Amino acid sequence: MSYLVLARKWRPQNFHDVVGQQPVVRTLQNALRRQRVAHAMLFSGVRGVGKTTLARIMAKALNCESEAEEVPCNVCASCREITAGTAVDLKEIDGASNRGIQEIRELKENIRFFPGSRRYKIVIIDEVHMLTAEAFNALLKTLEEPPEHVYFMFATTELHKVPITILSRCQRYELKRVDFDTLSRFFAKIASAEEVTISPAALEMIVREADGSVRDGLSLLDQMFSFAAQDSAGTVTVQDEDVVQVLGLVDRRVFVTLAEAVLAGDLARCLEVLEETYLLGVDLKRFSDDLLGFFRALMICKTTEDAARLVDVAAQDLTIMQEIAAGVSKETLYQLFQIFMQGAEELRYAGQPRLALEMTFVRASQVGEVMPAAELAARLDKLIAASAGLVAGRPDPLAAEPQKKTVKNDPARPPAPPARPGPETVVREPEERLASAVDSVSQAAMAAAPEALQETAAERPEQAPDSGAGRPAPQPQAPQEKGGGVVVELKQRDVLREWQGFVAYVKERKPWMAQTLRLCNSPHLEEGKLMVRFDNPADCTLLSQGDNLKALTTYAQDFFQAELYMEICSLACEVSEADGASPRQERRALAAEPLVQTVTEIFDGKVVGIRTGPKFR
Ligand SMILES: [Zn+2]
Structure with missing residues (x-):
């Protein structure tokens, strides 16, 4: 029996199986219940988030023969035909290979006739943005006033390439990338259904690599399931190292260690971790990009209250990132981000990526604590004020407590009068170390x-x-000159x-x-x-x-x-x-x-x- 890849085996067959996309699913279901389904629909979103899947479920639901409230039933003849891919009234067209005006003409000819056995004729055009301008124009009239018995469903990954004339005639559904937690739960469910044990870190790496795409994630999972070792009892176990080895991915803990070492200025530790990573055979360009992504996440944790919305990682990882970010200034993070960004750029053209990456870390570990110039100026103001107060031997308005104490604690020095001797007698006292430091x-x-x-x-x-x-100091002529x-x-x-x-x-x-x-x-x-x-x-x-x-x-x-x-x-x-x-x-x-x-x-x-x-x- 031929093997069915996970992505096909686990393709959702009805609305409640769809991973994520709740708003779209809900809208579609409501439209079905209230019989307000538009005759032209357009699903857009990145690859593998369920555009064609939703279009097919919609097709099933429209033609489902069940009387039940929840459609599709997946048991009636129509549903089964669509699942098996043998339905004659459902026409699936690949926009990339049938993009000319001739194909559209044939399609229009075909839909003029009533459906053979089902209620509606349904046309699904995948990658619709690939159609030629003429083909789009040929569709316009049909989309404007589609026949009662026809539904059009388009899917595209590049919404901006679809002409506005087409967009305005369709009901649009934008599918989002699936968030980390949802994907994580879904993949864990598949692993247990397939009787594979997978370590949390391995799962996390796969979810991160999938980048919100269910299909990408399932392909990776497939690959890992095939690679993982099987013990004598027949249990397949996916370890962290397997993922690192097969997919060239790096565990997030490595980034945490590196970030901590960089912030502590510990170059030796950085190079050590790099060496370990390098020996694992990780793609350094990819590694450098991921590292940049990690520092972006740190920056977001530092600057926003609601970091969870912008950084799509597991909750415990977010906590770790927030802890790291809390201990470092925004300016430092920005500086490091700039360095790693430049490093990633250099790496792209470097003959020896490893050396380039190491030099990036040398630069990064030297950043130390960066402080905004305004803060420095303020500190300097205070220092100089303090020193001025000490030199003149009187409390300065800007330098509050500390130097007052110095004056008080000095028994050899009466409070005020001796503080104003002749100009030439002002000499730096030995205890006025701060003052003299600043002075020099x-x-x-x-x-x-x-x-x-x-x-x-x-x-x-x-x-x-x-x-x-x-x-x-009042000036001689000042008094009579200031007249209210x-x-x-x-x-x-x-x-x-x-x-x-x-x-x-x-x-x-x-x-x-x-x-x-x-x-x-x-x-x-x-x-x-x-x-x-x-x-x-x-x-x-x-x-x-x-x-x-x-x-x-x-x-x-x-x-x-x-x-x-x-x-x-x-x-x-x-x-x-x-x-x-x-x-x-x-x-x-x-x-x-x-x-x-x-x-x-x-x-x-x-x-x-x-x-x-x-x-x-
Ligand atoms: Zn049905």
């Missing part, structure tokens, strides 16, 4: 303005006594004279901003605008960004007590406005930004990517 880094970063730090030290003590409760928010006359020489005071004022609020302001060459006033000009465009990139500029404008208005607007300008700004700086120049400028360099130095990191353009501003 700042000094390095501010090579362009070496005098800046001395200025800080010099002006701070003078500022401290006057500045009261964190307000700016009325615009005041601010002179260029006032700006020049008070500029250092302003920088100090900004420093109390945003230390990095003050560092940048020091790099500016002579600010000047122009029609109510305070123009701050920089020689090097790299110096002012961050400062001229929306929120930062807004904050700076507010500081200027508060400090000068005048209705003025800040304008940040550089030679390159002018150039780029005129003829547009290339994104590359822009990125280079960002990388040279003193703030960025200071941050990378303090945290001993490196810049791995710079994103620019309107989307990221």
Whole structure:
């Protein structure tokens, strides 16, 4: 007796056998019960999800002779004929090989006559998108007003290739990929019916490989059942290794191990796992794609609450992925995804895929923890603020508790008065280690303005006594000039004279901003605008960004007590406005930004990517 493959043996013969597709099944059954079945139906979806199967069940149901509510009955003559493939009134056409106008003409000729023995003539055209344009046109009229005794059912994997004129004349049913759990249950049921034992991991790999297609999965299962060993009692058992060996697939646990090793920066472990995988004879290109898919899933687990909807894996796998994702930043995952994506690309053209993959892991394991620049800037702000507070010996508004304690715990230092000696007496105390660390880094970063730090030290003590409760040092002419928010006359020489005071004022609020302001060459006033000009465009990139500029404008208005607007300008700004700086120049400028360099130095990191353009501003 010839062997019937699983896909045919287990082909659903009625609606409740169909795997997944509940909405479509329900609609079809209701249409049958209420006698509202359309004369032209189109089933679309990826391969092996049940398009032709549903069309055949529908054909059976329409011609079923049973009086029962649930059709098809599968016992009447009509049903049996269709199951056996001998029904004369059911015409199945393969659109790929009968695509011309001649075939359609013959078909139209044929359906003019009433059915021989059954109620309806039913035409099923598979892969209908393969028909020629003329063939489609020849069908139009018939579809518009089909004869009472004819039903058309089309199936296609490429819906977009079907002309809109045809689509609009059909009732459309879109079949979905079958989800992981449904497929998993179905295949487990088949395995037990076929008396084959299959390990959960092996089943999971097959379901994953099937990618939502029932037929693909059944073919794989068939292959595995034939391969698996049979023991003396006649029981066939499919092991994990069998699947790996026959299908070249990798257990998801391997990806979990690799991801954990990469995130821990454990290159040795990565290479070890790769070696094991390689020895199993796995297709590395395929492996690399699956790995990319795994990191995509991690990213989704990290970014969405409802990951189960987007990541189609077994529940326990999802939990593991969520746990991994929880312990790592979104930026790191993104960075790793980019690396593996590039790796997968390189692998496609690599003469030695294994080496390419290993190098990808070398890169990936070096990623470490990636942090958004904004977070780094905020940390730096805090650090510098803390150090400024310590150097000046008074609590800084931005650096709350820790340095206050330092001051308090120091018995040799009375609370406030000695904190404001003459400018030259401000020296770094040994216990102010944090301050000096930051100072030294700042000094390095501010090579362009070496005098800046001395200025800080010099002006701070003078500022401290006057500045009261964190307000700016009142300027000699400021009081009489602020008349209830009325615009005041601010002179260029006032700006020049008070500029250092302003920088100090900004420093109390945003230390990095003050560092940048020091790099500016002579600010000047122009029609109510305070123009701050920089020689090097790299110096002012961050400062001229929306929120930062807004904050700076507010500081200027508060400090000068005048209705003025800040304008940040550089030679390159002018150039780029005129003829547009290339994104590359822009990125280079960002990388040279003193703030960025200071941050990378303090945290001993490196810049791995710079994103620019309107989307990221
Ligand atoms: Zn029947």
